[in-house]
Amino acid sequence: MTDLTSLTLAEARDQLKSRAISSLEIAKAHLEAMERAKALNAFVVTTPEKALEMAAASDARLAKGEGGPLEGLPIGVKDLYATEGVHTQACSHILDGFKPPYESTVTANLWRDGAVMLGKLNMDEFAMGSSNETSYYGPVASPWLPPNWSREQARAALGDGKRGLLSPGGSSGGSSAAVAGRLCLAATASDTGGSIRQPAAFTGIVGIKPTYGRCSRWGMVAFASSLDQAGPLARTVRDAAIMLRSMAGPDPKDSTCSPAPVPDYEAAVGRSMKGLTIGVPKEYRLEGMNPEIEALWARGAEWLRAAGASVVDVSLPNTRHALPAYYIVAPAEASSNLARYDGVRYGLREPASDIIDLYEKSRGKGFGAEVRRRLMIGAYVLSAGYYDAYYVRAQKIRTLIKRDFELAFASGVDAILTPATPSAAFGIGEKGSGDPVEMYLNDVFTVTVNMAGLPGLVAPAGLSSEGLPLGLQLIGRPFDEETLFTLGEAIEQSAGRTTLPEAWWG
Amino acid sequence: MSVDLSAVRRIAHLARIGLSEAEIPHLQGEINAILSFVQALEAVDVEGVEPMTSVIPMRLPMRDDVVTDGEIADKVLANAPLTEDGFFLVPKVID
Numbered sequence A: 001m002t003d004l005t006s007l008t009l010a011e012a013r014d015q016l017k018s019r020a021i022s023s024l025e026i027a028k029a030h031l032e033a034m035e036r037a038k039a040l041n042a043f044v045v046t047t048p049e050k051a052l053e054m055a056a057a058s059d060a061r062l063a064k065g066e067g068g069p070l071e072g073l074p075i076g077v078k079d080l081y082a083t084e085g086v087h088t089q090a091c092s093h094i095l096d097g098f099k100p101p102y103e104s105t106v107t108a109n110l111w112r113d114g115a116v117m118l119g120k121l122n123m124d125e126f127a128m129g130s131s132n133e134t135s136y137y138g139p140v141a142s143p144w145l146p147p148n149w150s151r152e153q154a155r156a157a158l159g160d161g162k163r164g165l166l167s168p169g170g171s172s173g174g175s176s177a178a179v180a181g182r183l184c185l186a187a188t189a190s191d192t193g194g195s196i197r198q199p200a201a202f203t204g205i206v207g208i209k210p211t212y213g214r215c216s217r218w219g220m221v222a223f224a225s226s227l228d229q230a231g232p233l234a235r236t237v238r239d240a241a242i243m244l245r246s247m248a249g250p251d252p253k254d255s256t257c258s259p260a261p262v263p264d265y266e267a268a269v270g271r272s273m274k275g276l277t278i279g280v281p282k283e284y285r286l287e288g289m290n291p292e293i294e295a296l297w298a299r300g301a302e303w304l305r306a307a308g309a310s311v312v313d314v315s316l317p318n319t320r321h322a323l324p325a326y327y328i329v330a331p332a333e334a335s336s337n338l339a340r341y342d343g344v345r346y347g348l349r350e351p352a353s354d355i356i357d358l359y360e361k362s363r364g365k366g367f368g369a370e371v372r373r374r375l376m377i378g379a380y381v382l383s384a385g386y387y388d389a390y391y392v393r394a395q396k397i398r399t400l401i402k403r404d405f406e407l408a409f410a411s412g413v414d415a416i417l418t419p420a421t422p423s424a425a426f427g428i429g430e431k432g433s434g435d436p437v438e439m440y441l442n443d444v445f446t447v448t449v450n451m452a453g454l455p456g457l458v459a460p461a462g463l464s465s466e467g468l469p470l471g472l473q474l475i476g477r478p479f480d481e482e483t484l485f486t487l488g489e490a491i492e493q494s495a496g497r498t499t500l501p502e503a504w505w506g
Numbered sequence B: 001m002s003v004d005l006s007a008v009r010r011i012a013h014l015a016r017i018g019l020s021e022a023e024i025p026h027l028q029g030e031i032n033a034i035l036s037f038v039q040a041l042e043a044v045d046v047e048g049v050e051p052m053t054s055v056i057p058m059r060l061p062m063r064d065d066v067v068t069d070g071e072i073a074d075k076v077l078a079n080a081p082l083t084e085d086g087f088f089l090v091p092k093v094i095d
Helices: A009-017 A023-036 A048-063 A105-112 A151-158 A173-180 A197-203 A237-247 A291-306 A319-340 A355-366 A369-382 A387-410 A436-443 A447-452 A481-495 B005-014 B021-043 B073-077
Strands: A043-046 A074-078 A116-121 A186-191 A206-209 A229-234 A277-281 A310-314 A415-419 A456-463 A469-476
Touching: A009 A023, A009 A048, A009 A237, A023 A043, A023 A048, A023 A074, A023 A116, A043 A173, A048 A116, A074 A173, A105 A186, A105 A237, A116 A173, A173 A186, A173 A197, A173 A229, A186 A206, A186 A237, A197 A206, A197 A456, A197 A469, A206 A237, A206 A481, A229 A237, A237 A456, A237 A481, A277 A291, A291 A310, A291 A415, A291 A456, A291 A469, A291 A481, A319 A369, A319 A387, A319 A436, A319 A447, A319 B021, A369 A387, A369 B005, A369 B021, A387 A447, A387 B021, A415 A481, A436 B021, A447 A469, A456 A481, A469 A481, B005 B021
Parallel strands: A074 A116, A074 A186, A277 A310, A277 A415
Antiparallel strands: A043 A116, A186 A229, A206 A229, A206 A456, A415 A469, A456 A469
């Protein structure tokens, strides 16, 4: 019998349907894998009783020939999705002990379709970070070994603060590590500036941030409301398509959620690429760019051409303004959203003499360093006298960034191909300790997509010379996720399936 | 633009984040690094450009103006660190 944790989501679905395997078997196999992988720190909470109960119910439905599109499939949930009665803290200390009395729309959609919950996944605190190092629950180790490391060396490092091990990316680092490490078949993630796509690239898996409004944000812990979107991480493009179909959909509880019906994304996988035109934006060719990334990008364009698409140059002249503008818009929205953490209604409360003291002490203790930094930047750019110079200007620049994409799409381009990240995964503790901007630069290729509200998919495109995974990004028209799945699979096929690392951790 | 130590204290208070004096110089450096990073935007010509209000053009949905929620005081209070007689408890606000 093959290892049940090595199946793709689609394979597991088909074998459950044909009753070759049971949901209880596959849930147990994953719970065991999670137990052995504890030291990676991908899960902050495991819910084995819930998983077994849900799996048994799925088996009962499958036995009657019933069941939804995800019936019996075990998945992980990023800690920022509200899950009724289960730890939900966005990996922040300020939400200490919070167990929501309600379920997020996205996770409710997954359970409606039969998915089985294994637990809650680690992440950067409030999704603010690109390495999972800002989590109150500590960093996550990537399942990928650092170049030239032995298994023994890596296992020793797991017990020593994970020093020298690789970051699985962030903010959805628990999700990417768990999916790449075969601790779950797929996972929910979220993306405000690249938090689905950069972890996908770093761990050799697939991630898609859909169009703004494709998934409901109701019940997701808010970071920057005009940028946040839910999306899946999975091991294949087909699996990501299956997950997104269930996660997406209209929701009267989120007024920014699109009423448009959700297409069958899986049907787009394998569709012909004849007649599709791919744009390659020259502004993404940065000065001092890693030659390996540049070569990968050119190879990706060649693959798509070979598969029947035509490739043209496009210009997105405002690209370089996206990252600085993002670091005004996102902190500003965060400072407003996170004002709700007051020590009164939920979460951490510090003893205090008066109400202001209560706020300041609870928030001072509850927020980590990166969150504090961003909340202060946000408060500053929204404060009297600075609002127009910073916030309004950044929102105008956002209009320019979106216009660049609109012009490119109007010129007949169906999707845009770019690198996903400036480099392969870096080590834990390697970046951003002196200057926070060093870490922010990781998102240089991904933030533009959030600023313009567009869908972006990252697919694995091969390995670096050091043997680490690298990804390519495809950017689509609003609500045209289908084209991204078609093109993403072409890249996946051309690059050859990435062999994920063996379980060195236990 | 850059901030001095007193500005850092003022911003922390605006954000209602309690800081120790020892943390302030370090935060000043970090905030100034971020402000210098975003400074490049000052050179962008935004004359006549509308600030973005909605990234995907969408009509705001309307619903009937009726009560759709409520009678769940227990749920609302369930996660509060301190409550009394069905109310949130805060330090004394009015003397």
